[in-house]
Amino acid sequence: MNEKRRKKLVPEAVKDFLSQRMQNPANIVVAAVGIGHDQLLRVVDKALGWLPTTASNKGTVDMAAQYTGGEARLDGDGLAQIAVACEAVSWSDPDLIPVAVLNTLLGGGGSFSAGGPGKGMYSRLYTSVLNQHPWVQSCTGFNHCYTDSVQNPDRLPELAEIICEEISKMGQVTRTELARAKNQTKASVFMNLESGTVTCEDLGRQILTAGQYVEPATLYTAIEKVTEKDVFRVAARLLRSRPTVVLYGEMYGAPSYEQISEAAGMKALQSGTA
Incomplete structure (x- = not known):
């Protein structure tokens, strides 16, 4: 702020x-x-009971958010951080479940991440980034589809290249990877049911965001139906958006917005040449 x-x-x-x-x-x-x-x-x-019985529209704006993409570069000391984001899907979008599976497949975590649903030794970002490049301290895929990393500033150009390479390949998934990601996603859903607090929070969040509550059994079936073609399709869909790039820390040698967009495969998809 x-x-x-x-x-x-x-x-x-x-x-x-x-x-x-x-x-x-x-x-x-x-x-x-x-x-x-x-x-x-x-x-x-x-x-x-003291609340008014009728809803008020005071102070509300009935306008859908518009994704624009772009970049922000913030100078800072210490570790360099970079985030590359794509336009994701809404709660009501039919591609929500495939995107959730893709996010689990990417996974990631910190250098000392030991496991847990959606992260750990077998996720894509852990095996391809954290294991292969020990100087990367953290690399994580989030459910709103962006990747965040922290690293020493003098290796920021290399870090950006690594991240973009993983983004460009996120639609290339093996049968084994997909099966593991689906099982991890289902495990995450049902393991959360063990906590009454999390279940209650999830119930309220779903009603607020989607206007309905989806039973775990329904989610299980939807996750099970996700195919390799679905993952490729949603990955291509995400990459067609204009990327959002945020860098924080030392900017020495940082690639340009256009370079990041092209390296991640977004530029070609946007122009229809892919």
Whole structure:
């Protein structure tokens, strides 16, 4: 947060935000596990019964976010960090599950990552980046489809090249890799069910973002249906977007935006030459 915006963060601004967002029934979802419906209604009425019974549109903007891409370079000391992002899919997009499997396949983690669903020794970024280039301290694929790495600034050009190479190859998947990624994705879904807190949070998040709750069994079936062609298709779809590139740290020798776009295979796909 820059200094100008920080100065605007005064108590009145926080109270105004709360009145517009947190006291509007249209912005609130109550989720619970391990409690009867009637008992839940009594608890909710006691805690939130003072809220207005009708939703208000005050302070809301009904406008879809527009992805634009671009770059930002922020000088800093110490380790160099680079993130390369593509336009991902929405919660309601039919490609959401294949993208989730692709994210699990990429995986990654820190230099000392030992495992866990979606990361560890057998994920693509762990075996191809962390194992092959010990000077990389962290390289991770996130579920919103961007890769972030941290490294010594004097090797930033090489780091960017490595990341772009992995991005350009993310649609090339073997049958073994796909099977492992699907199993890890399914394991992550069902292992989270062991925690009532996570289950409750997931229930509320799904209702807020997608307007419905998808049962774990339905997710399992959707994950199981993902094929190698699906992964290739969604990877190509992501790479057609104008990339977003963020660099932080020492900028010495950092490649240009156009160089990163071309190295990641995005430029060719955007021009229709791939």
